[in-house]
Amino acid sequence: MTKYTRAALFSKVIAVLTALVLSTFTYADLMISxxxxxxxxxxxxxxxxxxxxxxxxxxxxxxxxxxxxxxxxxxxxxxxxxxxxxxxxxxxxxxxxxxxxxxxxxxxxxxxxxxxxxxxxxxxxxxxxxxxxxxxNQDNTTKNAGSSISxxxxxxxxxxxxxxxGSVVVNPEITDISLVHKKQTGITNIKVDLYHDDLFSTHGRFIAYWTPINGQTRQVGLLNGYNFYPEIKSATTQFPWQDFKLEPGKLEVRYEGQGEFVGLLLSQKSLTITQQMINSVK
Structure with a gap:
């Protein structure tokens, strides 16, 4: 695994945005496994x-x-x-x-x-x-005034x-962590930027841990089933921070393998939030 430099994270400013588009995929009447x-x-x-x-x-x-x-x-x-x-x-x-x-x-x-x-x-x-x-033949048809609309x-x-x-070698890297806040809902997302130059994809989950100053570490976010494919070198994803509270501490995000990569730590990175950073966004 690649070693990461954390010093650059200490000066990271929390990004506050006013809009966040979330996509969902649904399908009816078919269970696939x-x-x-x-x-x-x-x-x-x-x-x-x-x-x-x-x-x-x-x-x-x-x-x-x-x-x-x-x-x-x-x-x-x-x-x-x-x-x-x-x-x-x-x-x-x-x-x-x-x-x-x-x-x-x-x-x-x-x-x-x-x-x-x-x-x-x-x-x-x-x-x-x-x-x-x-x-x-059972699909819905609406009839109105002598006409029908399928x-x-x-x-x-x-x-x-x-x-x-061939031999599978992967080395994805979390290059940046930031926070994205949606004022309309009050939801704060953890935004993760990634980079790799691999011939093979990775499959895993993002799991986030928060350690407040003088407090205990707890899990605050989870995103399962993330695929990082070879055709894109850089990627971005987001997932919610549960019960977010802006306070000093350290956020750690881990990209852990699932499926054929289960048991592997694919990448990790930390973000330290200081009181000075908090003051700058208030």
Missing amino acids: PTRVFLNDGARTFEVNLINTGKQARSYRVEWKQMAALQQGGYRELTEKEKSQYSSLERFVRISPKQVSLAPGGRQTVKLLVRKPGGLQSGEYRSHLSFIALPS LNVLMSYTMPVIYRV
Whole structure:
């Protein structure tokens, strides 16, 4: 692991902002487990379990999508030109079946099978498995004054599937910590800036600890399931500080591995808040 310089943090000023956009992703009537797939030479097959939790029969098309990570979270679809330059795995991972029909409460397993081609270069290959709801005869239709308006909303859920070749070396670094306050709600978020120059992604959680002056250390924040992908060198994420109180002390943020990285401390950094800093923002 990289060693970090903490001296620069001592002069960090708390950033006070007036707006914060939070994104949420929802999908209806479909339970998927797991929500992330990791494959390698020791695990070339995988099963994704689907359950229809709704009251109507549903069918889903299962297909690959090529998506790139965004610096501040989320994804975007690749252009056709970008797809030819991207290390996707759809060409050598088979999906079976490619369409499923689920009765209410019904279950189905989608299998992934790796057929590794010869001469595959070391590195990380990723595509996103997409479950797209197909229209059904039971979808809502609103009738008014002799006309009808179809309200078909095709829900979909997309999950990353990762296959790694070669020796995996990762060295992500938390480069900065600051606080972001939203006046409208009174919520204070812990903002974490990251950097890496790795060929492989990392998967883990951010956990924040607060130690007030002459007080005991306690956990004040948690963000699970964070992915840091190779196509972005710098990234930013935020998560709430529970029961925030502006007082002198030390905030420590740890990026701890999950999944195939469980048990590893991927990165850590501290922010010391002094009384002088508090006075400067009052």
